[in-house]
């Protein structure tokens with residue numbers, strides 16, 4: 001009896017494995033064709049400065065709508081693209097598309113706006129990255145400091161020295177660098193201090209915990225104070241409620257991003273959102289005494 005059950009369990013287990021690896025193979029196959037089929041699109045999520053109320057930056061977030069697989073989340077396909085190496089080509093598409101979009105928006109008068117772009121470990125491993133960005137900012141006529149690259153802690157903790165020297169090359173070029181998902185990795189503050197990083201994005205898992213109980217908030221308050229002591233701009237991601245916002249304000253957080261302000265939006269809608277937002281903050285700006 002027990003023996004049969006055991007055998008069945010093994011059988012179901014391996015069927016599930018088969019189904020999973022088949023799904024994975026299908027995803028990989030579809031991913032290979034995605035660029036040529038024009039299945040990628042960028043969405044953009046605005047980020048707001050808490051002192052001025054202005055939208056200072058937008059983050060480019062990749063979306064994939066596959067002919068065969070339907071909509072696939074970045075958390076699923078980005079790791080696959082990294083493993084298969086396709087992230088290089090996809091990442092180049094993202095850089096061009098994001099910087100081209102910023103060029104158009106600057107042309108419409110929003111020239112204070114920055115574009116934040118996520119890059120993968122593999123992209124940072126290649127020495128070409130700074131040169132590619134340089135060529136793109138020239139082509140689309142935007143200042144290099146309006147491009148901000150988001151990297152993660154693990155990317156600069158590797159034994160390989162290439163990512164670090166590329167980071168310095170990017171810094172020399174003048175692009176802004178920020179550390180994404182901050183707090184989820186293992187880097188020490190003394191190590192971070194040596195890196196040419198301008199901003200820390202506090203991971204949304206910490207922001208989610210912010211609430212009426214002040215004890216729960218101490219961690220975020222401490223992270224912000226430590227970041228400031230290192231001279232970093234502190235950004236909170238995943239800000240979903242008025243309560244999150246008020247708490248972060250109280251802790252002197254510099255900038256916020258999250259559903260409270262806006263979900264990631266297609267380019268046209270994001271542009272309209274920013275323009276409408278500009279209108280709403282302008283009265284406050286013009287109430288300051290004229291020079």
Ligand code: C2E
Nearest residue numbers: 061062074075078094118119120238239240258259260264
């Ligand atoms: P990330 O860079 O940390 O991006 C923030 C994620 O949080 C996004 O998920 C965004 O949609 C989501 N988010 C924003 N506001 C809120 C909020 O208030 N609440 C909650 N719960 N979530 C919020 P998304 O778009 O699914 O992207 C997931 C991850 O995929 C990104 O995390 C990033 O690591 C990666 N990714 C996305 N686009 C690219 C890309 O072009 N290149 C690379 N290399 N990675 C990318």
Ligand code: MG
Nearest residue numbers: 059118150180
């Ligand atoms: Mg990011």
Ligand code: MG
Nearest residue numbers: 180181203237
């Ligand atoms: Mg993040």
Ligand code: MG
Nearest residue numbers: 051252253254
């Ligand atoms: Mg401040």
